[in-house]
Amino acid sequence: MIPELGYFSLTLAMVLCVLLFIFPLWGAHTGNLRLMRAAPSLAVGQFIFVLLSFAALIYASVTDDFTVAYVAYHSSSTLPWYYKITSTWGGHEGAILLWLVMQAGWTAAVALMSKSLPWPLRARVLGVLGFLAVGFMLYTLLMSSPFERLLPYFPVEGRDLNPLLQDPGMIIHPPLLYMGYVGLSVSFSFAIAALLTGQLDNLWAKWSRPWTMAAWGFLTLGITIGSWWAYAELGWGGWWFWDPVENASLMPWLVATALLHSLATTEKRGIFKSWTVLLAIAAFSLSLLGTFIVRSGIIVSVHAFASDPDRGMFILAFLAIVVGGGLLLYALRAGQVQSEGRYSLFSREVALWLNNILLVVATLIVLLGTLLPMVHKELGLGSISIGEPFFNQMFSYLIVPFALLLGAAPLLRWKQNKFSQVARKYGLGLVLTLIVTPVWLYSSFDNVSALTLLATGLGVWVLIMSAQDLLLKVSQASSVATGIKRLGLSYWAMLLGHVGLALVVISVTLTSAYSTERDVRVEPGEQVALGGYEFRFDGVKAIRGPNYSGHAGVVTVFDGDEVEAVLHAEKRRYDIGMQFMTEAAVDPGFTRDLYLALGEQLSGNAWSLRLYHKPYVRVMWLGGILISLAGFVVLFDRRYRRRVRKEGQS
Template sequence: MIPEIGYFALVLAMALSLLLCIFPLWGAHTGNLRLMRAAPSLAVGQCVFVLFSFAILIYITLADDFTVAYVAHHSSSTLPWYYKVTSTWGGHEGAILLWLVMQSSWTALVALMSKSIPWVLRARVLGVLGFLGVGFMLYTLWMSSPFERLLPYYPVEGRDLNPLLQDPGMIIHPPLLYMGYVGLSVSFSFAIAALLTGKLDNTWAKWSRPWTMVAWGFLTLGITIGSWWAYSELGWGGWWFWDPVENASLMPWLVATALLHSLAVTEKRGVFKSWTVLLAITAFSLCLLGTFIVRSGIIVSVHAFATDPDRGLYILLFLAVVVGGSLALYAARVSQVRSEGRYQFFSREVALWVNNIFLVVATLVVFLGTLLPMIHKELGLGSISIGVPFFNQMFSILIVPFALLLGIAPMLRWKQNKLPPLAKKWLVILMATITITAAWLFGSFETVAPLTFVASALAVWIMLSTAVDFAQKVSTQQRLSEGLKRLGLSYWAMVLGHVGIAFVIAGVTITSAYSVERSVRMQPGDTASLNEYEYRFEGVKEIVGPNYTGHAGVVTVLKNNEKVTELHAEKRLYNIGMQFMTEAAVDDGFFRDLYLALGEQLGGGAWSLRIYHKPYVRWMWLGGLLIAFAGFIVLADKRYRKSPSKGNQQEATS
């Protein structure tokens, strides 16, 4: 009976979402304030029922109710409770319900925290969000319900959660990623509402910007945690860049990054309005495309969750409706959009526009590299492979001008600038960049390849340019405290974001160029050397977990005959599915990681081990955390919580 209650709660949420789609949009169209005022209550109501339904799914999973197909397929009685909770989004149906949780939560937050927005705009934003909710709730109830029963015949034990997902990173990675995905639907809804209203002024950009920043922060955090999970869990000492499913989250992130910069220009200068709307539509469209890639079964990946073509067809049709409808509305209204500000070629506006171009081109590269092999195969033209070298080469070309712009753009003023003073400053920064990079690399490594030097110099260039700009802005005031107070939260977000990008570039560059690995055959007491570290194999001990057994290889790491750490790399056999899983051991540090993976047992008591030394790899994830935090600090900006003006209140009743 309890699973049926969860399903019925979704039906009620669907009904409220349908009303949310109709009432506020019709009220905004006819000027009926009563219908518009119903929107917040409907938004909160549908959120309550979706959360209740998800709570039911968690309850029946914790209770090991294997009469429910989803619980039987993705959980087991021996699974630890925290992984039982994780299993509620570890399969397709549960992941879609998690998407609904995020969708309804974002909708409720917009309803509760947008009281200062004019009623007409607020009602249309909530109406568009209601339409998106209807689409996904219909999909869940019709094709992806996690509450289907196996009665009268059901298993006495579940199939267990995929061992790849039994990791702390997967407890938080999907919710964070979905918060970012679905959060971009708010930006999309603001853009569509502005098009429906016909007033693409600075107001909609101002109110859309904080929501976009937070969604972008969650998406960044989700991608960062996912990269860290792949590094620590897959047992091969790398990270899962350029996997098709990872690309599915990278594409909307790239466009959302361009959207943030474009929103800033639209809000402050009243330009790039039509471009900003198009970016908002594209960012969320790519989120839906990513959902189609993951849920349609057209790719094979450790991240893919479904192989049902009917489900993929529904998502594809919904994607066509959303994208086609929004682009049609955009085409109908774009001719009415007029930019207000004026600027010259050598200005911050142009620098940010060029920045957007690079981000969009990077998105197209990922888009083609990811989808072209799939399309080629579906058209019966055979299989083609576009692998890591293609992406690395194309991004190596794009990153140079992009990183140079990151250092240049913050120093530019709006409208126009004089080149000679800035050119002298940039020349000094460039010389300092070359000097610092040379001292850093040649002082740390024996050889330095030209491409490694250039890429590392780009990271140093961004850091120095940001530091110089910060110092210049602070020094305009007589007292340091006064200078710091004048820096708004948007500026601090920019600083953190740019510094984070510098850390990512440095981390990827150094670890790619100087990581070393060694596969060795070792018996207890044997030693192997890698760089300045010595690894002594102490032997293997048996391990017993809640739902697995296995072996742990114990290795003592020495440096200059002094113990650095002891690593325990595991080889697990999960009891129910009889699946083997490698759990790597990592001794992490700010400047290097020592990474150990236990291989197969060989003859004579020997084991195969893989040893890795990965310098600066942590800088990637440190950079990702800094970038994500940049998206969250905007929440403290009081500008986005001001009360509505009298004019806005009058507009709501007109």
């Protein structure tokens, strides 16, 4: 009965979505305020019914209702309760339902928190969000329902959740990622609404910016958690493999980053309006493209969910409608937009524009490297591989100008600057970078290549210039406390983002250059050296979990005569699917990770063991967290909210 109520709730939500799509848009077109005023109630009602539907699926999973096909295929009675909840988005149908929950939640939030917007703009934004919800609702009800029954014949036990997904990272990674994906639909809706009204002024940019910041923050955090999850779970010690599904999340993030900078310029200076709208359309379009890549079955990946070509065609058709319609409207209206501000070549506006260009070029590189092998194969031209070396090389070319701009831009003023006014500041930062970087590297590592020195120096440059800019701004006030108080949260958000990215650059460089690994055959009592540590293999012990059994290799790590850590690297066999999984053991540290993965048993008591020493890898995730915080900090800027509210009422 509960699953039927879930499907019925989803059907009612679909009806409300159709009304949300039609009523406010028609009301805005005809000037009917009554129809426009109906939009918030429809949005909240849609969210309530979608949430009830999702709760019904969770209930079916937690109560082991194997008459529901989705529960039978993606859960089991032996799963811990928290993984039973996780299983509701561990498969294709449940993941789409989670998308709908996020979509409805963002729509309800816009409806409740945009009361100061003029009704025509507010109604059009909600109408566009309603249209997007209709597409995914149709897809779920017609082709991807998680409530299908297996009556009268159903299994007494489920197939279990994919062992790869039985990890704490799976609990939080997909919801965060979807919050980012779907949140970009709000930016898209504001852009389309502005095009429909023909009023591409500063107001829509000011209202769109906090929503975009929030979505970007969630997307950043989701990608960061996903990177950590892959590192800890897959057993190969990597953190980014340029997998097509990983790329699917990176592309909208790159464009959304460009969008944030462009929105700031449009808001403050009234320029780049057409470009900002195009970025808003592109960011959400790439989110939909990522959904198509993951769920169409055209790729093989540990992250991919579906292999049904009909589902892929539906998503592709919906993608064509959304992207094609948005670009057509943009082509019709963008030519009417005039920029208001003026600026010189040596200004913050130009720095932000160059920043946008580099981010878009990076996106095109990822798009080409991701789609070209698929297109090549579908055209019958054979299989080609574009892997990690291609992406690493192309990004190494882009990171140099990007990092230089990132460090220089905060010191530039709007409109125009005199080079003599900032040259001394740049010179000081450059000198400090040229001193700090080699001193640090040569004192920490034996061999330092020119490429490592350059890449690390870029990260250090951004850190030093960010610190210098902060000190200059604080020193201009009568006291340090006054100077800090004068800095708005928007500034702190920018500082966090730049520092976080600098840490990512430094971490990626040092981890790539100085990681070491060994594959060894060891017997109990045998020791192996790596990275200045001694690893003693103490043998294996049997382990038993709620739905698996296996062995754990016990390894004692010595730093000289001191015991640094005792690690347990596991090899699990899950009871129901008889699938084997490697659970790596990690001893984390700020300056290094010690990473172990247990291999197969060899002759006698010997086992294969893979050892990694990875310097500064954890700094990368610290940087990712700081970047994501930048997206949330600005939301608490009261001065910003008051300014937007005042202008919305005027």
